[in-house]
Amino acid sequence: MTKTCYNNPREQKYPTVPCHFTQTGMSNVYKILLTNCKNMKFKLFFLLLSSIFLYSQTIIQGVVKNEENKNLSYCAIGIKDTNIGAISNEDGFYKITIPEELRDHTVIFKADGYLERSAKVAELNANPNIYLKLKSSNIHEVVLTAKKLKEKIIGEKSRPVLTFSKMFDKNVPTIEQGNIFDIYKKTKLKDFSFHIIPSSKFEQITLKLNIYDLKNSLPNQSILSENIIYKTSSTGWQTIDLSKYKLLFHNLDQIAVTLQLVDSKPLNDTDFVFGISAKKSLSKNLVFRYHSQSKWEKSDGTFLTNLTVGYDKKGIPITDNNSDEHHTESEIEEKLISFYKGREQGLKTIYGKNPDGKYITLDDAKIYYEEYGSGEPLILLEGNNGLISDFYNQIPFLSKQFRVIAMDTRAQGKSSDFAKDDYGYEKLADDLLQIVEVLKLEKVNIVGWSDGGITGLIFNSKNPGLVHKLVTIGANTHPDGVNEELLKSIKKRHHSTTDEKEKRRLNLMINYPNITLEDLNKIKNPVLVIAGDDDEIKLEHTEQLAKMIENSQLEIIEKSTHNVPFDQPEILNNLLVNFLENKKNGR
Template sequence: MLYFSANRFLFFFITLMVILVQDANAHSTILKGVTIDGQTNSPLPYVSIGIKNKPVGTVSDSAGRYSLSYLQTDVAGKDSIFFSAVGYKSVKMDWESFLKTEKLIKLYESPQTLEMVNIKANPGQIKKYGRSNASLIFFPAMYKNIPKHSDEKGREQATILKIDQNIFLRTLSFKINRRTFSRIKLRMNIYSVKEGLPNQSILQKDVVFDVIGNTEVGMPRPVNIDLRPYQIHIKGQKEIAISLAILDLEPLPGDSTQSAFFIPSFPGPLRSSLYRIKGEAQWQKVSSSYLLIEIEASSIKSGKESATDNRSDSETEIIQNNPALSGLLYGNNQGKHIKVDQGEIYYESYGQGSPLFLLHGNNEQINSFREQIEPLSRHFKVIALDTRGQGKSINNKVSPYTYEQFAKDLSTVMDSLSIEKASLLGWSDGGNTALIFALMHPKKVEKIVVMGANLFPGADAIEEDVIQIFEHRRDSLSKHADLESQNQMRLADLVLKEPHLNKNALQRIVAPVLVLAGEFDVVKRKHTILIQSFIKNSRLEIIPGSDHYVPVKNPKVFNKIVLDFLAPGKSID
């Protein structure tokens, strides 16, 4: 480590000393300073800086320099600002005191108490915790609520893993959704867990690494980091929170979009992923999702200390052994099949009252509505379907899928159940089917709710990166001749080539329609507004802070909006 002479350091400090800048456009204040090692006076890089429980913060750069941007309304005099780095004692001071300092922050190393393990002498059992692959992936928009005047540094995602109580880490594996950047620098951190949230960092060595980007936007790409050189030994913890935080990001030349980086997740009914937008901000939960992060470790002891497997099949066992959680097995609750044109439609029915059909999205199944079935069945006879070729429904056709075919299947199901008229709740592809059904069978529709629907394919309706993901998926599947791969390819093709609804045709829909979308939906907002504007008896609601997956991520809000429309005056509780 370099040591600075007094004169050299004085020159360095004067060069980097605090500058107070007023940004006229964003009305933000920028404080600049430097973080240094208190013993050597050398720059201390990648120090996390944040206001406790506030979305304000940043990270110092490779030379210890930091630039903290904030609005006057963001912070108060008694707020606490923290400077923290792995292996160092954190510095805490109140905001008023910080403003009076020279912004030169000294951090001192913490005593090293890490117990060393001779892993070669006792390799233990190699085990994996977490998950790094899934067939169904969420693309959360959790970082889009970053204040406009803020930077990307300090954003952090985490997931909680059950582990054995004496492990030595070997490998970190995860996936990223985009590489539309030249380089991104990340920090892995590991926290103890308290009340279901990350608590205290338990690492004593800083794990920082670069991911090199490219222009390809396709399916998420794997990243593997060798952790053995860091000698990370975790003992006495039954579960940990493992996180990835952004330290620095270099966009591609000429790219002004600053596309968000994030770790994708997959549906996990017993899980929650976590995020915070700055290093001292409050952790937020994203329910029913599980980050694609996995660690491989040597488990020094097994037996009674063995952790519960984190994979999805163990969730099924947990649910089956706990009757109170049986609702999480929607889609496997002894439903029935109805024969349709060259296929069979599987359905499950819950509750009593006016019929309400639930129509899921592409490559989904009944369980997608696990957060809606029980509360809605208190007021309706809920009939949830697996769409043709998905879930437990059967497709014997080899022709491309169309939403018109799905609408015909729904009509056949209604006739078979002697239902003359029903309300429809359609999510994504299910919303497309609901609109087409209303045009084909107007007398069979009571009310319609569509969430994240679209009238036509392409970039005018759907976010470009989502289109590229489905193109990549289709092209990859086309190389396989087995029936399941071909079925999956046709489902991807459906998104890319369908539907073909004329906006003027929507004027023929006579049933009341509620058009919903998340603020950060994969369906573009202008397109959602277009749909609502051409349906005479309709209203529009864009759900703030949500994306395409609001039915599982924020079910209380979604369910209340839906019930208020379908049955005004009824309570969701």
């Protein structure tokens, strides 16, 4: 028989829940008190007391939305390092009560996948509606290699005889409780299981699952890009399927997984009871906090929860940060070697040195280009430090159906750059516009690889009427979409090189692009977003890019790095032609 022990509420470590009275409720209380008070002094005392209560707090009610004016459900709201917090409901509406002593403080709004927003209490009084901007990337999520992953369950797999329970309060949905898990160097989360105490009483509960990286052994930043919501009407073991969220982590040794009770339906005429089973242990893996801006705390024990994960067969818990850093650097070197092998093959072809190649002279640059085939115009844009010959696998295939125009970006290949200052991708997009005008092209298709994809996005945003279809391969909208180790290497090279043209090219990747949701909303034509499954652009970043473009589709190519045109030319070529010709089943 399983024995369940409940925590003594007086021993709970949670801060005391503040009591907030509405003005209407307090008025009724005072009316009763005044009716029963015959002494005028007591009446004056209670009148004074009522005025203190009525004006000692601020109640703010509003709605949280995104930039597309859609309501955001379950946004965490709170004042840092206090017990004051709230959470928006399923429809995005929120209500928070601010005590008098905190009226000068700042209220912080956090939602998975969105940038944090803060506002003074006075600002919220004037306009309680809050708009959050979509994040461009998530700092810890990357794509795993194409190796087959082993499967393992991390955590508690069964319920022991002696357990205790951590209870949830339906009136305080901001409380989070959960466990810390040790994971592997390369880990994919498949599902999360937890145990609800059998004596729980409810018709239905709605839970929000949160996942954090750790700092100083406590949860730090959320590493989710969207809400994970789970509803149940049963007790006992529960399992949340995480596979559809593509939670892939690289070089995290620990994560924290927590639960929040965000909504509930009690049974008729029955007190609401809901708790998660836990067991005593020497390790302090159990974490909790009062709301999104209060401090995390740890206590002895562990929840009866587990994670089913896939992991690389060489994946072991991280113990040596230095050796892991060297491992990451060697991976980057291997990818560079692979890239230059592909480039060498391209240099053996006629592409990039065709006698029929031509130049277009701009104000501060001279752009070299080559044309192949006939049909709809299709412009190929190379990557940073790229060459026309990098498309040696694509040009002969695509030129059978399109008028392929392959160009060297300014300061690359045979193109010259006379500009004296640094520039962003907008400059390259302006170059492209001048080329389109000189060639008298009414509408074009664009395929851009890496920086070429970024240029294509900006050109498309600024000139939506000139683009028929756009394909990006390994493009990002912000520098933080690039793998941290690669970005670190780029910065190191930028610091050491004395070649001014190289510095400009590297500066592009360090400080640009800065493409906004507003920019992407201007793109209405079909867009195909492509990346390799081991790309240097983070998977989450690529997925967000596809989500932010109205008429887009996403393709992640297996067994491929950032160098998709070299790694998987046949798959890529078929995808391109089928997309550009409106065919399905591109593979």
